[in-house]
Amino acid sequence: MKNTKFILCLSCVVLSMASCRKDDSFIPEDQEQLPAEPSVELAGFYLLNEANMGSNKSSLDYYDFNSGNYRKNIYSQANPNATLGLGDVGNDIKIYGSRLYVVVNMSDKVEVLAAKTAKRIGQINIPNCRYITFYKSKAYITAYDGYVSVVDTASLKEEKQIAVGKQPEEMAIVGTKLYVANSGGYNYPNYERTVSVIDLNTLSETKRIDVAINLHRLKADQYGDLYVTSRGDYYNIPSNLFVIDTKTDQVKKTFNLAASNIAIDKDEAYLYSVEWNNNTGSNAISYAKINVKDETIISKSFITDGTDQSIVIPYGIAVNPVNSDVYVTDAKDYVSPGTLYCFDKAGKKKFSVTTGDIPAHLVFLNK
Template identity: 30%
Template sequence: MKLNWCKLAIMALALGVFTACSEDDEPNGEGPGTETGGGDDTTGGSGDNTGGESVVSLGAYVLNTGNWGGNDAGIQFLDFQTGELSEDLYAAANGEGLGDLGQDLCVYGSKIYVTVSGSSKVVIMDRKCKVLKSIPVATEDGTPVEPRYMAACEGKVYFTAYDGTVSRIDTTSMAIDGKLNLIDAGAQTGYDHPEAITSANGKLYVNISGYSKGKWLAVVDAASFTKLKDIEVMLNPYTQCITAEDGYVYFVSNGNYAGSPSLTPDQYIYGTMQRLDPETDQVEQVCHATYIANAGDKMYILYSEYYLPEVARAYVRDLKTGAESEFIDMADLQSANGLAVDPASGDVYVFDAPYGAASDVHVYGADGTLKRTFEAGMSTSKMVFVTK
């Protein structure tokens, strides 16, 4: 078994089909429609993972990226009351498909925001996936640009794009009210291609992949919407950049695809999770990783190197003690494409997305016990849980 990003490394760099978590604030608007389909077991539930405040998960939006050029991106909803997975909510609500390559999904307030990378647009919807506004993403001369990842804070939704910018959407007017160039004048190769983004301590942190040649985390002051600096990190920070419950920013650099025949062992740079303190902006290396998902003091991690299949593992790291324990057997997955944790039940959802085939989503208990598997759409890449 190899992780999806590794198996399709060259293709993914060109097409930008990898996904990751964005900033997901708790939604408080109208819920999804009642039409559901598929699935047979009830998942989710309630819990007390917030130090006394009860959290209940009602369900989760499921983003299916789709195949490059296939215009088959879609959004489904997994209803925890019935255990059923809906058909494509977007197509049902709008009479057409979402577009080409659904890159990221953010639920903020009463609205859903999706970056559709291959179609060069950001789509804003109500909670039933009915389109409220579609924003084309382009340069000043009208050249289409691929939007990438999103974060939300203080009434704004931010998204990165491959023209080297981060844009700000006002959630009331649903209009872009700011656009910031992250590439300094005269910057050399490796300062472009902003990817995953998160917010912490009044700042935005943006992975700058440089099309696999970058080694920077751009820092933006959210209030003034100005760039503060670049922080040097490990090579190729890409799809993973999150703010965990402990307040630290965790992000993954994919390295240089260690084990490649073009490299000698002393040149290998492995995929690595790093931690940034948003108070000081100091960065430290933590552990090997490709995909990450946080729940309390735990980080669930999938890790693999395409050319070094023997290093693949799925494990849990205690963020306080540094202790690690094995989670599931990676050999049980065909092509892992990410994971998410239900904040109420603690169940872990692992996306298994073989190229060109419908994805399976495997649901594990926090102890790694398989509870259920259900089939979703093409290249499932993200789940956003709806809680109350």
């Protein structure tokens, strides 16, 4: 795992990103014009750029579907008094209600912003935080110290810590159960190999499901199944993709397919793999598309026009829930600005745009 891991117009009092009004106060290098993608349901999306660990260069971009404006580094522009910027290594981003939550791993915090303006509301302090999800009035945040933090979304105060496995990563909720992928990423070669199950009624861990070593991504489909990725050991055990049946809380399928990240849209899952091997000193990159209804591989690549050959390091993936466009980010050399690619459902490139350093996490904003 590589843990690398607006300027506001002075006369403007309220800035709404959902507006299609052109804002001439943005300097040219902080804005690009892309194709407009009007949507009844969606205003646009945020892209969180991780940036390299120690650089304190995490940043936030925004694409307005109505105007086609792609705005860069909007956190600093919306919050000019935040002299330290967004922080060090942006690791996750989610919208819940009217708020945008940005997990900043090495800065040990979750920034809480107004979803429509990116203006800062508050901060949640969680050491070595990784991922965030929500259930009712609570936020659940994984911390590498081996627990899930339970935070009240009204007060932004931590109410409880639920012990799980070592170095927990991504989470998913099915019914009243919270599933947590445990990695043990600091413990080579003795990685963790379980998914913790937390009862959201009692806020306690009830069991651990044995899956595979060094787990990372965890996504739920519409049928009550979980797709979980294993990063392997970077030597002889390759990465893999597993399916957990949440009715039985057991692994029911092993794909034997390299997987670093996965996005699920209705009956289809899109995934890529960047698999580093210490034996060869190189990455193996691959893509795939899966039918989650019958759990079969549809294609060994969802990119059909050859653009995959231009992507150096696929690093993030998301699917537009309305039109099923697929977004893939390219981290390139990890120190230069990256690229965001948009593909239609047929796998053909619609556009690309330059982002901040190490673009990684994307979330859609409703109107």
